[in-house]
Amino acid sequence: MAQKENQKQTGIKALCHTIAHNPYFKNFIIAMIILNAIVIGMETYPALYQPFKTGFYLIEKIFIIIFTIEIIIRITGSRPSWEFFRDGWNLFDFFIVASSLALAGGHFVSVLRILRILRVLRTISIIPSLQRMISALLATIPAMGNIAFLLGLLFYVFSVMGTIFFGHISPEYFGSIHITLLTLFQVVTLESWASGVMRPLLEESPWAWLYFVTFILMGTFIIINLFIGVIVNNMQEAQTEAEECKRQLETQALRQEIAELRVLILALGQNRAPGSSENS
Structure with a gap:
């Protein structure tokens, strides 16, 4: 039971x-x-x-x-x-x-x-290419941490400078450090930074363009591109590893097939040996 x-x-x-x-x-x-x-x-x-x-x-x-x-x-x-x-x-x-x-x-x-x-x-996980992409993104986390720290230092330095230089001119954008940080985030995305943020400041601070151009060159064109470079590099490495793993699996499969063929040939040879001796 x-x-x-x-x-x-x-x-x-x-x-x-x-x-x-x-x-x-x-x-x-x-x-x-x-x-x-x-x-x-x-x-x-x-x-x-x-x-x-x-x-x-x-x-x-x-x-x-x-x-x-x-x-x-x-x-x-x-x-x-x-x-x-x-x-x-x-x-x-x-x-x-x-x-x-x-x-x-x-x-x-x-x-x-x-x-x-x-x-x-x-x-x-069903699509290998997407799986490699996610693996590459996860592999970039340590390197991204260093770049994010560098970007954070850049944001902090320029936010303090922006608050000191433009806080009395445009308090809605540079009134305090946290407001300036939000403004710089808008600037680094290149979204309406010229017409919405910089040009109104030029009327009272003609040199304000130097502040924005310097921040964009350092923040957007250098540091942000470092993120992209790290991701692309890791994706290439992940693709190379996947191709190498595929070649190793194919090599192992070929070796296993060769071993099975050897065993089969030896078995056929042993089966034919008694018959050939009897015929002789």
């Missing part, structure tokens, strides 16, 4: 494992996540939400049931079950579903539910 029960549990676990790793199942869940996000967006329009409030409530319950069944299938299909909780994305999904069940009917849960759309980012 216990053996039959174990076999039954093993069969259910195998079935859940098959369903959880089925591409159609994953595509269906992704479609439900996107549809749920669309429904949540529609709820922000009172003209749509108020007349059909009951319908939206029932649709929300259906989504919660679907996502709960999905989590149960994935946990049951994991081998072993606790392996499910070793993945950060799985923990995120479990937290969202558990919060939906515990806080059903609350308003904050809508914010939590919308975060489930981040699971769509897992499709990045």
